[in-house]
Amino acid sequence: MKSLYRWMVALCLMAPVLSRAQSTSEEEEAGDVSEVDKDRMGPLRDRVRPVSGHVFLKKGRFEFSPSATLSLRDAFFTKYIFGGTLTYHPVETIGVSLRAGYALNAVSGAAQICEFGDGDTRGCVSPKLEDLDGDAPGQIKMLGGVDVQWAPIYGKLSLLAEKFVHFDLYGVVGASAVQYRGPDLNDQTDTLAKNYLTPGGNVGVGMRFFFNRWVTLRTEVRDLIYVEKGRNENFLRNQLLFELGVSFFFPSSNPES
Missing domain, CATH: 1.20.5 (Single alpha-helices involved in coiled-coils or other helix-helix interfaces)
Incomplete structure (x- = not known):
């Protein structure tokens, strides 16, 4: 017990x-x-979120893009081209575009008119627009064309590990119609100028930065190639152009969303 x-x-x-x-x-x-x-x-x-997939889709959508274009490294004229582009994207990486633009010409700062005498240069002055009208190459008046875009690269940029900027990188190639001002070859005085229309081509690269599902910032660099008539010979022109535009996509939401 x-x-x-x-x-x-x-x-x-x-x-x-x-x-x-x-x-x-x-x-x-x-x-x-x-x-x-x-x-x-x-x-x-909350600060570092996983990111995957495409936030912005282009397949089956139209893209309207008003733009301003500046010519680069032009010896005689600096062109300011205002116009727009309408693009349809049948698939995510391919786009077909129609574009048109009107150009305003200003005399380039590198242009000079020099007088010579007895083998020496007497002096050089900056020309006025009427002094070069029809005589100097590169005086573009209007542009138009059809392009094909290929956008194989879609990416994201991290901003302070909190936000991401989505973008795509694309190449562009197409046929162009160029209206330029040149000498009137039928004028016996060699003083008159007229407008000419000639075919050409262009090739370049561009990028889009997506603000939301229907607005992007678009930049392009193109090489415009065409032939101009001169009084004594023809000139093959390679004109570099930098383009900046804002694109609006329709419908405004992704078809898949």
């Missing part, structure tokens, strides 16, 4: 110790789960 009493006393004394051990084990397990929850719901997940 005394032995049974001793065992009961011993169990009563050990009960608090066992209870504290079980409580400690549960707290440790709960602590592990809490740390996992912190990682899953913590501020780091």
Whole structure:
């Protein structure tokens, strides 16, 4: 009887110790789960989010893009071309475009008219527009054409690990119609000028930066190639053009969304 009493006393004394051990084990397990929850719901997940897939889709949409274009490295005229482009994207990476533009010409800062006498240069002055009208190459009046775009690269740029700017990179090639001003070859006085229309081609690269699902910023660099008539010979022209425009896509939401 005394032995049974001793065992009961011993169990009563050990009960608090066992209870504290079980409580400690549960707290440790709960602590592990809490740390996992912190990682899953913590501020780091809100700051750095996974990015995958295309936010902006072009397939089945029209793109209307008013633009301004500046000629680069022109010896006689600096052209400011204002126009627009209408593009249809039958698939995600291919686009077919119609474009047109009207050009305003200003005399390039590099242009000079020099007088010579007795083998020496008497002096050089900056010409006026009427001094070069029809005589200097590169006096473009209007542009038009049909292009094909190929956009194989779609990417994302991280800004401070919180926001992403989506973009695509594309190449463009096409046929052009160029109206330029040149000498009137039927004028015997060699003083009159007239407008000519000639075919040409162009090749270039461009990028789009997506603001949202229907507005983008578009930049292009093109090489325009065509032939101009001169009084004594024809000139093959390679004109570099830098274009900046804003594109609006229709319908305004992605067809797949």
